[in-house]
Amino acid sequence: MAAIGGLSVVGYVLAVAATAPDLEGLKPADKGQSSVIFASDGSRLGYVQSDVVRTVVDWKDIPVDLRRATVAIEDERFYKHDGVDYNAIVRAGVRNLESGENLQGGSTITQQLVRALYIKDPKRTFARKIREAKLASELEQEHSKTWILHNYLNDVPYGTVGGRTAIGVEAAAITFFSKHARELDLADSALLAGLPQAPSQYNPFRNPTAALERRNEVLSQMAENGFVTRAEAAAASEQPLGLRRGTRYTQRREPYFFDFVQEQLIEKYGVGVFRRGGLKVYTTIEPELQDQARDAIAGQLPYPEDPSSAIVSIDPSTGYIRAMASSGTYRDQRFNLAAQGHRQPGSAFKTMVLTTAIRKGVDPDRTSYTSKPVSLDLGEGAPPWEPETYDGSYGGTMSITSATLRSDNTIYAQMIMDLGPKEVRKTAEMLGITTKLDAYPAEGLGGLRLGVSPLEMANAYATLASGGIRNEPKAIKRVVFPDGKSEDLGEPKRERVLSDGVAYEVTQILERNVTSGTGRAAIIGCPAAGKTGTTDNFNDAWFVGYTPKLSTSVWVGYPSALVEMHSVHGISVAGGTFPAAIWHDYMLVAKGDDCDSFPLPTEPAEFSPFFGKYASTGSSTSSGGYYYGGGTAAPEDGSEIDDGTDQDDGTGAPDPD
Known part of the structure; x- marks a missing residue:
């Protein structure tokens, strides 16, 4: 009966093998x-977090003990057969036919590799085993x-810990010992070599007793095959498991930025490429600046x-x-407040209005407005817009430059009406604001329906720093990519949106805002320009x-936009207080050693006659071919500047900076 059974199995094997595909026609699984x-x-x-963790290592980084332990427990005749242990397969086949159960055991290391790379059928059947054997023989003919x-x-999979399967x-x-493969000793190697046959059953974190017994079984097999002496095996079997759950694959530095990069990768390459992994991603972030940013925040708050x-900094x-x-x-x-947090920018958005005026040819030093109570007609049955200054006092007639240093809401409201809210929106988008804007007047004072992120603001001001x-x-x-090919994503995508002359004019005013305006707490002893907002x-x-x-x-604020900052360290938090101080400490x-002045423009800004509905024009004069509206220049000594507080809510309320 045994002979008949054996002949039947041989015939079945030959029949199935004849229908199996050739290795060259198959693509290995990625x-x-x-x-x-x-x-x-x-x-x-x-x-990057995924359901699988895997890092390919070179042959030289795999300890000899681990190689030998694997051969001893998985396939002791590995170096003697040609990919298939036919005697083992026939014996297993007879048992399978006699019992009617699926085949267990009998696979060589080569067959297991074939199964991992080429066989998609998850069912453990004798037919699958035959196909594995055919492909294994071909694989051994092609490779050492x-x-x-x-x-x-x-x-090979070694087990699942914390929802992630360790492959290789x-x-x-790293998962079981928190060390590299090259650092494994004999006992460690024996433990890992015993896992692939039944990763869940022998998982040392779940079943330490079973894992210990399995490890010692591997050590015994190594001694039996002459890979180690019996004394070495006995000594290793006396060692504790020495487990230490690794965090290498789960720990992340700069997690907010890390998430930001992951989102960009998915957007660029799609979820499929992202999940398959194997990417090496080189970013722009500077760890030293990250540390300094956190130190600056912690030092003030x-x-x-x-x-x-x-904090966001952009080159x-x-x-x-x-x-x-x-x-x-x-x-x-x-929640990534730096990139995802959309908050009201207050007077920091007035820079968009100032830039609009200058790009439209309005001279900021020679064009004047009057700081006064105003009631601005918005038309279409809308109630009048009545912005106020912070303390209810008004400075009278002054230049746009002076109004910027004072962060005067009433003058900027009049400017917005003269220039047009759509032009202000256009400028903001030109500079780099990507959040949807509605082009209503209060946006120019910082009253954005959807808010704006620190990333957007840093980039918008960076456009001015780069000369437009x-x-x-x-x-x-x-x-x-896993195949070694790479894609350069670091090539700057530049577009000139302003002349360097317009950008320079804005920068000059914002420089004065730091030295003698609402941003005095940000003085760093080197040329710097900026604007506060509250x-x-x-x-x-x-x-x-x-x-x-560097633009920063x-x-x-509090994560909840409803929480007010009226008493933080005894003061109300305005742009000229903690934000300017943090900026100062960080910058x-x-x-670094950069203390250069802003470069002079190659194309000076040109100014044209401007007679707005609300502007005070005075008598017309011309100078250097340009027309200047009447007005008074801002004082160099800062005598007209207030105490650094100006307040906008975008609806007319004062804005303390």
Whole structure:
């Protein structure tokens, strides 16, 4: 009967093998690897989270003990057969036919590799085993034993911990021992070698007793096959499991920026490429600036009950995001305030109005408005717009420059009406604001329906710092794919949106705002330009400023936009207080040795006659071929400047900066 059974199995094997595809016609499964994201200095920020963790390692980084342990427990005749142990298959086949159960055991390492790379059928059947055997024989004809064992050790699953399956020896070593594969000793190697046959059953975190017994079984097999002495095996079997759950694949530096990069990768390449992994992503972020940003925030707002803060820094010449940091911890607050937080910018948005005026040819020093109570007709049955100054006092007639340094709401409201809200919106979009704007008058004072992010504000001001060239903000410089090919994403996407003369005129005024206006707390001893911003009831406070080489926005507020900052360290939080101080502390270090002046323009701004409905024009004069409306220039000594408080809510209420 045994002979008849054996002949039947042989016939069945030959029949199934005849219908199996050839190896050359199959494409190996893409196992992928864990994607890793790097900072600009090459240091690792972390691994992209997925259901599988895998890192391919070179043959030289796999310990000899681990290679031998695997052969001893999985396939002791590995170096003797040609990919298939036919005696084992026939014996298993007879048992299968006699019992009617699915085949268990009998696979060589080569067959297991074939199963991992080429066989998609999950059912454990004798027919599948035959197909594996045919492909395994072909694989052994094409590749060396070293190639086969190396690929096996990089592709076999070792178990699931924390919802992530460790594929390959490197991921397994990190997962179970928090060390690299090359650092495994004999006992470690024996434990890992015993896992692939039944990863769940032998999982040492879940079943330490079973794992220990399995490890010692592997050690015994190694001694039986002459890979180690019995004394070495006995000594290793006396060692504890030595488990240490690795966090390498789960720990991430700069988690807010990390999430931001992940979102960009998915948007660029799609979910499929992202999930398959194996990407090496090189970013623009500078760890030193990240540390300095957090230090600056903590230095000014050290207490748990203090409001939150976010900082974004952009290189004006490239659009590279150099810093994206927030206060608090990722565990407590996973919302990225720096990139996703859309808050009211207050007077920091007046820069859009100022830039609109100058690009429209309005001379800021020679064109005057009157600071006074105003009731502005919005038409179409809308109630009049009646913005006020912070303290209810008015400065009379003054230039646009002086009104900027005072952050006078009433003058800026009149400017918005003269220039047109749509023109202000156009300027904001030209500079880099991407949030949808509605082009209603109060937007120019910072009353945005959807708010704006620190990232957008830093980029908009970076356009001024670069002399009117807008760069697309970039977080990723280069992506390397699993096949070694790479894509350069760091090439700046530039567009000139303003003449350098217009940008220079705006910068000159914002420089004076730092030295003698509402931004005096941001003085760093080097040329810098910037603007403060605060919203009604002190819900949000900003300072956005730049040097020739770095544009930085600072936002301060509570995560809930409804919480007011009336008493933080005994004061109400305005843009000229904590935001400007944080900007100062950060930029003092972040600027490095850069203390250059803003470069003179190659194309000076041109000014034309301007007679707005609300502008005071005085007598017409001309100078240098340009027309200047009448008015008074802002004082150089800052005598007209207030105490650094101006308040906008976008609906007419005062704005303390």
